[in-house]
Amino acid sequence: MKHKLLAILLVLVAQGAWAQQATWIWYPGDYEIWLANKMQNRRTEKGAFFPPFWRMDAHYVLMDFHKVFELAAPEEITIHAEGPYNIKIDSRMLPGMPAKLTIPAGKHRINIKVYNQAAVPALYVQGRTIFTDSSWLVTNEDKEWIDESGKVSDQSGTTWLKAGSWNFNEPGSLPSAFELKRQLLQPVSAERKGNSLLLDFGKETFGYLQLNGVTGKGPVTIYYGESKEEALSPEGAETLDKLAINNNSKGVVMTPSTKAFRYVNVQYDPAVQIDSVSMWYEYLPVEDKGSFRSSDEELNKIYDVAKYTLHLNTREFFIDGIKRDRWIWSGDANQSYLMNYYLLFDNASVRRTILALRGKDPVSSHINTIMDYTFYWFLGIYDYYTYSGDKAFLQQLYPRMQSLMEYCLGRRNKDGLMEGQSGDWVFIDWADGLSKQGEVSFEQMLLCRSLETMALCAEIAGDAPGVKKYEALGAELRKKLFSIYWNESKQALVHSRVNGAPTDNVTRYTNMFGIFFNYFNDQQKQGVKQQVLLNNQVPKITTPYMRFYELEALCALGEQAYVLKEMKDYWGGMLKLGATSFWEEYNPSKTGAEHYAMYGRPFGKSLCHAWGASPLYLLGRYYLGVQPTSPGYQTYSITPVLGGLQWMEGKVPVPGGEVSLYCSTSQIKVKGAAGVGTLRFTSTGKPVCKTATIRSTGTSQYEMDVEAGVEYLVTYKAVPGIKK
């Protein structure tokens, strides 16, 4: 009986008796560019509009969507579009602009053309078996004749791409009307003094203010502060709102745009009364799929605050920080992607951000005008593929990867090296005295990795000559990197070459990237570790931005115990100063309100910066130790390292599930998902697992396979803080 029912259900599904869910679709990348323009033009500074300083592209205004259907029976469809549209069935244009339509049985091609200049032309079609999704094809009618993978060209030479979409699954959820979610929150304290009201929302937060019970007529000025000092400094506060109140009877007044703050200083005219102030917390609803808990309460706190920091900066896109720029910076985003893979695994946010950063052809500058940020864009794609296994996205992105890489290659100097040209910003890090002169080794290394990414994606896009070309360019540059910059006596890649001569200057940047890019041989690795990474003579890194990579390199070298201490010092240091989110920069030698200054302004520093959340990544990848070893976790390794903790437990999201792990000095409990995982660990005694075979791989080294969905208990004996 049960089987019969199931069979009937399957037949019904196959026949499409139940309609499948349609979603709004558009030209891939266009909605992302449009939405990023909106978001990035919301920055204000002291009330002034403060837009980005690079070229912002725009969506194509006219779109043709199509799909070929084979219908067993006539089918009614409803059509919603953002903009005027027309419909062709089998190339015949229908009169008018029908909102409903019956398609006859048989094989038919439906084309719908949508025009919209103010917002992105988008389409939503819902029938029983016909429904818009990413299998629909879309063209801007570029008539490009490129015989290339990832593109479908029809006989007229028109390029068809697979439609872009997100999660606008209802006809009424217009993409152009997208807004983040909101939640009403109250301050934890409110202090009234004369005609001012000082509110504390208890922690760093983001959103609109709602002034309650407002009457009277007069101006209200609101100063926002990530710190109390900032809110109380009308001259220093980075953001403010000026409202003109004119209420006869008590009413609610909303601020016109979102701000970041913990403290709010509301200064009102004597002729104005305000009963109280609430806020609408604004956020992107994304679920935490990863987690981490350990025997160290401070570390747990660090993890929680990092989590909140990432959430605050995960919005329409991954942004740098919520107070000031609120822009998409490629270098910052690249780190958010990595943290995301261990907390949210929200690949849609990664894709949106990658598309928005890239913009459109022709390429006329580096991404965000920063040379390194162009390369991080490529690196982010490499990582995206590694974690998600999403080939389809890369195939469509490949032409824009090519044109950006051609731009880079065209800007190499006569020696084939990247050197800052006019208009280029060679950034590397916010650090005093960091030389950008000549050919910086860091940029060459990032280009090299970008070329390797190109070769990988050329393979995925089926561009065989591309594979060859990029592999050769990458190999050549890697060779040059060592022949020019490797200094045997310093056991390091030096910082730069100026006027044809390598400098003596050793910095951490190139060397730490070389570690986790796996560019060094074992001897070089040890040299770099001792003479650069663990050498106090080499200038320290003070931004969480580059701390991310420094600590990653140390973890990759098995220095989890050292890194744990560093994390507790650095992030713990911020917590001790009352941080409720992690900062753009932290220098323990400063005191009091000095911490809030940056860029020559007393409150210039952002106290909630995405790159401050790197413990999420470090703890997931290098302590819980879950890493994909082939794209999309088809295979992966689980190499828990306690690094001095008594125990830790947590989850790491993978496609279609999660890997959960508990690890103490005597037990490892693990449950896999996705493909085949390999648990690797060190045990000073013979480990035991009743349900799996443990293989010995060296002195005290063991490994065992972890099948998806199965829970394993391993009893072993670890030395806390052991270096791997």
Add this chain to the structure above:
Amino acid sequence: MKHKLLAILLVLVAQGAWAQQATWIWYPGDYEIWLANKMQNRRTEKGAFFPPFWRMDAHYVLMDFHKVFELAAPEEITIHAEGPYNIKIDSRMLPGMPAKLTIPAGKHRINIKVYNQAAVPALYVQGRTIFTDSSWLVTNEDKEWIDESGKVSDQSGTTWLKAGSWNFNEPGSLPSAFELKRQLLQPVSAERKGNSLLLDFGKETFGYLQLNGVTGKGPVTIYYGESKEEALSPEGAETLDKLAINNNSKGVVMTPSTKAFRYVNVQYDPAVQIDSVSMWYEYLPVEDKGSFRSSDEELNKIYDVAKYTLHLNTREFFIDGIKRDRWIWSGDANQSYLMNYYLLFDNASVRRTILALRGKDPVSSHINTIMDYTFYWFLGIYDYYTYSGDKAFLQQLYPRMQSLMEYCLGRRNKDGLMEGQSGDWVFIDWADGLSKQGEVSFEQMLLCRSLETMALCAEIAGDAPGVKKYEALGAELRKKLFSIYWNESKQALVHSRVNGAPTDNVTRYTNMFGIFFNYFNDQQKQGVKQQVLLNNQVPKITTPYMRFYELEALCALGEQAYVLKEMKDYWGGMLKLGATSFWEEYNPSKTGAEHYAMYGRPFGKSLCHAWGASPLYLLGRYYLGVQPTSPGYQTYSITPVLGGLQWMEGKVPVPGGEVSLYCSTSQIKVKGAAGVGTLRFTSTGKPVCKTATIRSTGTSQYEMDVEAGVEYLVTYKAVPGIKK
């Protein structure tokens, strides 16, 4: 006293005591692209939205405008912008978004950044000496580092262009709100039958309908007809409107969009009453600066109807025809430009159209997808420069000319010839049986001329290597054109080469263009004239589109008498059929409503097509005979040719004035403008001019100089209809 006043006035002007007129400015080309998107997406066919089928570009959403000022005294400015903006004075950002501002005395740089995603970021600043105009610089912050003329790059590599503008000279004339002018007109007749109303507006026209005294509830369908037959054919009418009336009391109802028509068939529900119908004629207000009158009344009528035809098609841009496409087609526009130079001399319309046609980089298809239309775009620029002398426009356009030419050069086949590839439309003309196979000589000739245009513009843009490159490419192609296609026995360039072998096929196209491009030697010219142009065995041209060039070639060969007869036959033929504007195509062998059919549809033909207005150009350039001989009429020739007329008179607009001419068989009266003109004429007796020196230049050939602003009377003796 008078002198003293003047001196004071001059001092006041110099001191800027009177404010100069500001105008709205934007990124050059962006407003044109935006407005063209709007216009070209207004086409409907049988009520369905019918957009173009090529890529439509979009404006940049974020703009930085700047200018450096030296102020003798502090000055207040008012700022209007289309979009949020910020202001920097000497790189310091001002708080808020001030609408008024006082700039201190001294030298200052003002930067205003404007953001707008829905419409073009535009700026209007008015002070006493500070006012927005095309001397302001603007950048989309592309950070392009191109050291090239026509571009100004600052130290950050940002490219600055001179701002674009049109005639939005009031702060309230928002560019985004632009609309053409309207005038209320009444029908010449109205015939009511049952529930239908047939209106005749007396001639071809364009605009909105206004239904007067409308009451009741029910549907109204309006069928538009350029002919009565079309309006009376609900199935055949190309355009229609469906209105849903729901009026309790009598009111006015407007149609939602403009249409082209002479006749209107209003079919209304019995429950609806309509008192009468008016129309709002919609037009671009441009002045007629040229004129033509002659002893031939039919020719005068032709001129008048051509004039009206051009006006109807001169709108936001030069469009092809007002009923159907209402799009900007490059081949059509190229002819409108030429007619414009002899009637309107409205260079702003030429510039708008050139910019809109070009769109943006990257180039992914030919203009309008048509190979020849790409080349006409280049040719139009050549002509624009010749007539206007406007170097500034070309300098800024040059980079987009380069990228389009690179696209063309990249699509040549292995023999360096243009051949239709997938996605290319090789058009040439609407003509049955016209072969597009292989390498068509017509396309090579247009490319050759385009390369010559590139060389000219490279010179203007200061691109010396470009001059060399394009000159060499042009010379090489010109040589190839003759070595491959010239057929000595046929005394013609043959139509094409197929599979490596020139065909025997002779068509008029390449040969007639070769005449007015001056590509033939004298012997070839005569051969082409006799064996092609005046040879009835060579397939006739039936479209006014190609008639334009055919008749131009004949005029260039001195066949004005022949051409006059042709004009009277062809355009006079349309008049005899009741044409009130000239048609897309005219075939005298058809009868009745057959004339209205095209593209397999009974009323598919457009009865008001810009290319039908070519007599404007022919009469101005080859009868009145006024032609620039150096850019912008610095020098020009006046070579009146009566071509059989007893007398003619007219005006030809030139920069800053007009050349007026009266010419009979015994008298020439001429008044020049601009630079130095040379009057050339044939006289069988010795001519006399009391105020100028007449030089003899051969048997019965004379010439004399015409100074600007001076009127000359020449007495001479011409033989009517003489061939020159």
